[in-house]
Amino acid sequence: MKQILEQLPIVIGALNVGFIQTLKLFFITLIGAFPLGLIVAFGAMSHFKPLSYFTRIIVWIVRGTPLMLQLLIIYYFPGLVLNTPIWGSGESGRFAAASISFIFNYACYFSEIYRGGIQSVPVGQQEAGLVLGMTRSQIFFKITLLQMLKRIVPPMSNEIITLVKDTSLSRIIALQEIIWAGQAFMKGSQGISGAIWPLFFTGVYYLIFNGILTILLGRLEKKLDYFR
Amino acid sequence: MKKLTVFLLTLAIALSLTACGGTSGSTNQTDMEYVKEKGTLVVGITNFAPMDYKGTSGEWIGFDADMAGAFAKSLGVEVKFVEIDWDNKVLELDGKTIDCVWNGMTLTPEVTNSMECSNAYCNNAQVVIVPSNMFDKYQTVDDLTDLAFAAEAGSAGEAALNELELNVTPVKTQSDALMEVAAGTSDAAVIDSLMAAAMVGKGTSYSDLTYTVALKNEEYGVGFRKGSDLADALNDFIAASYADGSMLKCAESYGVQATLIEQ
Numbered sequence: 001m002k003q004i005l006e007q008l009p010i011v012i013g014a015l016n017v018g019f020i021q022t023l024k025l026f027f028i029t030l031i032g033a034f035p036l037g038l039i040v041a042f043g044a045m046s047h048f049k050p051l052s053y054f055t056r057i058i059v060w061i062v063r064g065t066p067l068m069l070q071l072l073i074i075y076y077f078p079g080l081v082l083n084t085p086i087w088g089s090g091e092s093g094r095f096a097a098a099s100i101s102f103i104f105n106y107a108c109y110f111s112e113i114y115r116g117g118i119q120s121v122p123v124g125q126q127e128a129g130l131v132l133g134m135t136r137s138q139i140f141f142k143i144t145l146l147q148m149l150k151r152i153v154p155p156m157s158n159e160i161i162t163l164v165k166d167t168s169l170s171r172i173i174a175l176q177e178i179i180w181a182g183q184a185f186m187k188g189s190q191g192i193s194g195a196i197w198p199l200f201f202t203g204v205y206y207l208i209f210n211g212i213l214t215i216l217l218g219r220l221e222k223k224l225d226y227f228r
Numbered sequence: 229m230k231k232l233t234v235f236l237l238t239l240a241i242a243l244s245l246t247a248c249g250g251t252s253g254s255t256n257q258t259d260m261e262y263v264k265e266k267g268t269l270v271v272g273i274t275n276f277a278p279m280d281y282k283g284t285s286g287e288w289i290g291f292d293a294d295m296a297g298a299f300a301k302s303l304g305v306e307v308k309f310v311e312i313d314w315d316n317k318v319l320e321l322d323g324k325t326i327d328c329v330w331n332g333m334t335l336t337p338e339v340t341n342s343m344e345c346s347n348a349y350c351n352n353a354q355v356v357i358v359p360s361n362m363f364d365k366y367q368t369v370d371d372l373t374d375l376a377f378a379a380e381a382g383s384a385g386e387a388a389l390n391e392l393e394l395n396v397t398p399v400k401t402q403s404d405a406l407m408e409v410a411a412g413t414s415d416a417a418v419i420d421s422l423m424a425a426a427m428v429g430k431g432t433s434y435s436d437l438t439y440t441v442a443l444k445n446e447e448y449g450v451g452f453r454k455g456s457d458l459a460d461a462l463n464d465f466i467a468a469s470y471a472d473g474s475m476l477k478c479a480e481s482y483g484v485q486a487t488l489i490e491q
Contacts, residue, residue, distance in 0.1 A: 083324075183401075188427065196410070
């Protein structure tokens with residue numbers, strides 16, 4: 001116990017550095033995947049059949065294969081097969097490759113949630129809009145979008161919380177996020193070696209952050225209540 | 229029918245898109261020229277004291293790290309250390325995200341088949357880790373038959389156990405193997421002796437563990453991309469620094485001088 005107390009400041013310092021990477025990956029994925037998911041959803045719902053089929057095939061591939069495999073392919077494929085290592089070898093290259101993988105993967109999941117939300121708004125409302133002489137984009141932004149937002153908050157919360165934990169998969173391409181930082185103490189890092197507890201201690205970070213997210217998303221849901 | 233045509237057409241577009249990326253000029257550049265043109269030698273490592281680890285000011289030090297720095301200097305390029313996932317070392321090399329693996333790497337047949345390796349520069353052994361209270365019971369290889377082992381997947385330790393036809397569970401890293409023993413989910417682990425000396429016994433989380441039998445002596449080497457001319461250059465460099473005593477001096481500062489192999 002005394003030993004753990006002595007190690008605590010060093011471990012927390014290292015875990016904080018790792019957690020910042022986790023958070024960066026989390027927010028960048030959300031910023032990228034929110035709009036991209038909407039584009040993918042429109043693609044899948046398009047009346048132009050080739051586009052719709054093409055989008056659905058992409059969604060099938062991305063949702064049908066493990067994210068860990070996608071990370072490996074996106075990071076190593078350019079150098080291995082195309083002979084041009086576009087990511088470079090530094091931390092930033094690994095981060096960029098992880099971001100792209102996560103944005104793609106999550107955009108495909110989000111797209112299905114968006115599609116469900118959009119299609120859950122009764123067709124009658126769109127017809128009413130047409131009768132009132134609104135354009136298609138007016139109908140989407142003034143009638144469909146806000147009702148869709150309200151309906152997708154619960155399933156989105158699920159995905160967002162899963163995303164926090166999924167970021168740990170990026171350690172497969174040696175992105176040094178918090179799990180990596182915790183594991184480093186098992187082998188030896190900064191004078192501490194053979195310590196198991198930092199790895200399990202990372203769970204506290206995930207729990208607290210997910211707790212905050214749950215509260216914020218709950219508030220958002222309440223705020224949107226007036227749509228019913 | 230129409231739908232089928234549309235489907236096939238879409239598939240054709242998708243395939244041609246992927247095919248576009250496939251063209252790339254393979255130049256006749258040697259690996260040495262590639263590294264010199266880039267100006268950096270990127271060394272793939274894991275955090276592995278006393279070979280590669282972080283010093284107090286955060287820079288990478290250790291016997292391997294210092295030698296890698298000296299080798300890069302002799303080539304006239306900068307050295308850059310990158311932490312990698314050990315399972316992916318060949319992927320990293322072939323994908324050109326690193327230029328060499330220089331991290332106390334045991335020269336197993338798997339390693340020498342998939343990389344261009346330097347001559348061995350260091351000796352090491354694979355040792356058996358057991359709880360301290362079991363130490364007296366397991367003193368020779370013949371005593372080990374009833375134990376359930378954990379060892380790093382693809383490591384020399386796992387190979388040695390398989391050779392002896394002992395019961396082994398592959399785990400992700402050597403430290404995971406130690407955790408298995410500490411948690412009682414395996415009876416014993418096999419890791420390399422340099423690591424065992426640093427990680428078990430007093431002052432670690434594994435103060436209840438100790439090491440006994442040495443299973444296999446092994447040698448460390450440096451791995452480059454298959455067909456790389458840098459391996460030969462490194463052999464010359466190692467021979468020269470062994471001859472002028474600078475390698476021994478470097479080894480002494482990390483306490484590994486006893487393991488050096490004469491060049």
